[in-house]
Amino acid sequence: GAVVSQHPSWVICKSGTSVKIECRSLDFQATTMFWYRQFPKQSLMLMATSNEGSKATYEQGVEKDKFLINHASLTLSTLTVTSAHPEDSSFYICSALPGATDTQYFGPGTRLTVL
Amino acid sequence: TQLLEQSPQFLSIQEGENLTVYCNSSSVFSSLQWYRQEPGEGPVLLVTVVTGGEVKKLKRLTFQFGDARKDSSLHITAAQPGDTGLYLCAGATTSGTYKYIFGTGTRLKVLA
Numbered sequence: 001g002a003v004v005s006q007h008p009s010w011v012i013c014k015s016g017t018s019v020k021i022e023c024r025s026l027d028f029q030a031t032t033m034f035w036y037r038q039f040p041k042q043s044l045m046l047m048a049t050s051n052e053g054s055k056a057t058y059e060q061g062v063e064k065d066k067f068l069i070n071h072a073s074l075t076l077s078t079l080t081v082t083s084a085h086p087e088d089s090s091f092y093i094c095s096a097l098p099g100a101t102d103t104q105y106f107g108p109g110t111r112l113t114v115l
Numbered sequence: 116t117q118l119l120e121q122s123p124q125f126l127s128i129q130e131g132e133n134l135t136v137y138c139n140s141s142s143v144f145s146s147l148q149w150y151r152q153e154p155g156e157g158p159v160l161l162v163t164v165v166t167g168g169e170v171k172k173l174k175r176l177t178f179q180f181g182d183a184r185k186d187s188s189l190h191i192t193a194a195q196p197g198d199t200g201l202y203l204c205a206g207a208t209t210s211g212t213y214k215y216i217f218g219t220g221t222r223l224k225v226l227a
Contacts, residue, residue, distance in 0.1 A: 004157075034214065043203060043220040044158070049212055057212050093157050095215075103148065104205075104215060106157035 003027055004096050006107035013084055014115055020080045021110045023094030029074035030096035034104060035067075038091040050077040084114040118142075119206055119218035127224045128194055136189045136202055136221045144206030147180055147187045148215070152201040161189075194225045 003026040013019050023033055031052045036044040048069055049057040056069035068080040077096075081088055091111055095104040119140045128134055138147070146165045150158035162171050164180035164187060171178045177190040187204055204218040 006157075032213070036217075041222070044205075044217040046214060046216070049214055091155075095157075097213075103160065103163050105160070106150075109155070109157045111155070 002098060002103075002105040004094065004105050004107040006094055006110050008110060009108060010111040010113075012113045012115065015085055016083055018080055018082045019084055019112060020078055021092055021094075021112075023077045023079070023096070023107050025075045025096040025098070025105075028096070028098045030077075030098060031074060032097040033071060033077040034095045034097070035069060035077075035079050036093045036095070038093060038109075040091075044093060047079075081112065084112070086114045088112065089114045119204055119216055121202075121204060121218040121221045123221060124219065125222050125224075127226065130195055130225055130227050131193050132225075134191050134194060134223070136191075136223075137186070138188065138204035138218050139186045140206060140216075141185065142206070142208065142216075143184050144216075145184075145209055146207045147184070148205045148207070149178055149187070149189055150203045150205065152203060158203055194223075196225045196227050199223055199225050 005024045007022045033050040035047045038044050046059050047062045050069045050071040052071045052074050058064045066082055071077040091109050093109040095106045097104050122137045148163050149161040152158040162178045167182045167184045169180045175192045179188050202221045205215045207215050
């Protein structure tokens with residue numbers, strides 16, 4: 001149980017285009033999902049907290065107009081990187097929180113490369 | 116800004132040796148998780164500790180949560196090459212919105 005999927009697993013796009021990444025909780029409902037990014041050989045950095053039915057909460061320094069988050073259902077959150085630039089190239093990972101537990105379950109990550 | 120510092124950053128040891136990884140903060144966390152991450156994959160949860168002073172064992176891994184819930188340690192006994200990976204601690208905070216703060220990470224390499 002507690003499986004989280006991400007799609008796509010990797011994506012290559014041209015500079016200036018937009019990319020959408022999906023995060024799904026497959027066997028549980030998640031009112032809260034988190035989006036992280038991870039640069040090579042570094043730890044995870046929280047970008048934003050996605051809450052079903054409400055606006056996402058972004059961490060300081062994360063541009064909400066560039067990283068659009070939509071949490072339209074209890075099993076799906078999407079992250080759209082708009083007008084991507086090479087510096088947006090990174091490993092993006094989501095996690096989902098089942099109810100009020102203290103345990104978050106991670107997706108397998110999405111490798112984004114912007115040319 | 117809440118920070119979770121892990122030490123050491125890098126560790127290369129021989130198979131069979133013991134090691135301890137530390138996770139320290141000046142902030143109090145409602146719970147703390149330890150994860151291991153392989154390259155190109157998402158982190159995999161090892162354990163969650165909730166109570167100050169709590170000790171949990173998972174085979175050769177022993178986890179401890181500090182009495183004040185500000186720090187934690189991970190001890191591995193008789194390390195094996197399969198233990199190689201990036202170890203991450205993450206503290207759950209309820210100040211403001213509920214979220215997790217990740218530690219700086221410890222990269223472990225166990226040589227056969």
